[in-house]
Amino acid sequence: MIVFDQVSHEFRLGTTYLAALRDVSLSLSEQRIGVIGANGSGKSTFVRMINGLIKPTAGRVTVDGLDTDRDGKAVRRRVGFCFTDPDAQILMPTVAEDLAFGLRGRGLSRDEVTDKVESTLAAYDLLGYRDHPASLLSGGQKQLLALASVLIIEPSVLVLDEPATLLDLANTQRVQRLIAQLPQQVVLVTHHFGLIEDSDRVLVFDAGRVVYDGAPQAAVAHYVGLVR
Amino acid sequence: MTTLGLYVPGNSPLHRMPASAKLLLLVAAAIGSLFVTGPYAALAACAFVLTLYAVARIPWRVLLVQARPIAWFGVPLLAFHVIVNGWAKAVAVVGMFVALILLAALVTLTTRVVDLTDVVVRGVRPLRRVGVDPERVGLLVALGIRAVPVMVTVAAEVRDARRARGGAGGPSAYLVPVVLRALRQADRVGEALVARGAGES
Numbered sequence: 048m049i050v051f052d053q054v055s056h057e058f059r060l061g062t063t064y065l066a067a068l069r070d071v072s073l074s075l076s077e078q079r080i081g082v083i084g085a086n087g088s089g090k091s092t093f094v095r096m097i098n099g100l101i102k103p104t105a106g107r108v109t110v111d112g113l114d115t116d117r118d119g120k121a122v123r124r125r126v127g128f129c130f131t132d133p134d135a136q137i138l139m140p141t142v143a144e145d146l147a148f149g150l151r152g153r154g155l156s157r158d159e160v161t162d163k164v165e166s167t168l169a170a171y172d173l174l175g176y177r178d179h180p181a182s183l184l185s186g187g188q189k190q191l192l193a194l195a196s197v198l199i200i201e202p203s204v205l206v207l208d209e210p211a212t213l214l215d216l217a218n219t220q221r222v223q224r225l226i227a228q229l230p231q232q233v234v235l236v237t238h239h240f241g242l243i244e245d246s247d248r249v250l251v252f253d254a255g256r257v258v259y260d261g262a263p264q265a266a267v268a269h270y271v272g273l274v275r
Numbered sequence: 276m277t278t279l280g281l282y283v284p285g286n287s288p289l290h291r292m293p294a295s296a297k298l299l300l301l302v303a304a305a306i307g308s309l310f311v312t313g314p315y316a317a318l319a320a321c322a323f324v325l326t327l328y329a330v331a332r333i334p335w336r337v338l339l340v341q342a343r344p345i346a347w348f349g350v351p352l353l354a355f356h357v358i359v360n361g362w363a364k365a366v367a368v369v370g371m372f373v374a375l376i377l378l379a380a381l382v383t384l385t386t387r388v389v390d391l392t393d394v395v396v397r398g399v400r401p402l403r404r405v406g407v408d409p410e411r412v413g414l415l416v417a418l419g420i421r422a423v424p425v426m427v428t429v430a431a432e433v434r435d436a437r438r439a440r441g442g443a444g445g446p447s448a449y450l451v452p453v454v455l456r457a458l459r460q461a462d463r464v465g466e467a468l469v470a471r472g473a474g475e476s
Contacts, residue, residue, distance in 0.1 A: 099469075100469060124472065130467060138417070138418060140420050141281075149472065151410075180281040182428070200472075
């Protein structure tokens with residue numbers, strides 16, 4: 048369960064303070080949650096708070112009762128985060144090394160890490176790319192690797208910040224199918240309405256506030272109404 | 276995309292050699308290069324390194340990618356030494372320089388980063404007493420190697436963008452966006468490190 052309790056976030060721009068998020072209070076227990084809104088509406092700030100990448104300037108965010116500010120390490124072990132640009136997320140030079148990166152410091156033996164990497168490579172059709180330089184993968188393969196590198200640590204919550212923005216139609220559909228099969232709770236920020244059509248709940252952000260919270264179709268209609 | 280400094284999978288004797296042995300030999304070669312004064316010895320060293328590339332079955336295209344950046348400072352260095360010290364000295368200095376850089380590249384081309392970082396972590400472990408975190412030093416090495424192709428791509432994108440807009444503006448029109456993009460990339464990598472729990476174990 049993800050809980051936002053009167054959460055605000057302000058940041059300084061020159062001499063003025065701007066509010067990225069204003070007094071957001073909600074609980075998220077559904078399996079599939081979509082987040083939509085215009086650029087700069089607060090969506091990315093909202094989801095970055097779920098694994099403690101951004102801390103609230105007011106209020107409190109908890110995941111399964113753990114405070115994202117105080118218990119950041121424990122929260123990040125539960126919440127996997129996938130960024131828009133996989134190039135920023137892939138930290139190691141080769142595919143297998145990047146998958147193994149997240150398993151460091153988890154008390155696993157070398158053989159256990161190797162077994163987990165091998166099974167993940169097989170699960171995500173990356174077996175032929177084991178020692179392949181990550182920088183030479185296609186855009187779709189990079190996003191797949193970014194997802195796999197997060198899922199290998201078996202988080203209970205997966206946050207995806209516009210995972211399809213840099214993908215073509217075929218790869219977007221591939222990512223969509225992959226997300227649909229995940230057992231984890233998924234919070235997905237996107238501009239692709241197709242990715243949230245099966246969501247249990249969709250939040251619409253505008254000017255740092257949740258202005259609509261409901262079913263996908265009605266949420267999209269509300270967002271479209273805001274743009275007009 | 277570039278293959279500069281990236282691991283090339285293989286099963287050659289050089290691939291199978293322990294990373295620690297390769298790094299020790301590289302250090303030994305660097306020390307030995309200080310005693311090379313003649314052009315023939317330098318050319319022999321270059322030929323030997325090229326033979327090692329053949330033994331490791333590194334494709335010649337990959338070899339060229341490693342060699343190309345050397346020209347940026349190798350050619351001016353050669354010209355300088357020809358003018359100041361003559362041909363023999365110039366070939367000796369630049370020849371050893373090229374041989375060492377290609378040898379260092381061969382180490383990264385035939386060694387998985389995880390094996391390299393393991394050696395680095397083991398090597399700096401005694402410094403833990405003075406506050407150095409060996410795991411962080413190892414991570415730094417790995418990130419440095421990963422950053423090479425990323426930065427080459429950033430530089431190529433800026434170059435293409437500049438060309439597409441007429442190529443005007445002098446060197447600053449190229450350097451400023453490259454530096455800004457590098458800083459933005461560093462920021463995003465930092466965020467990814469936090470998100471993926473680096474340094475929290």
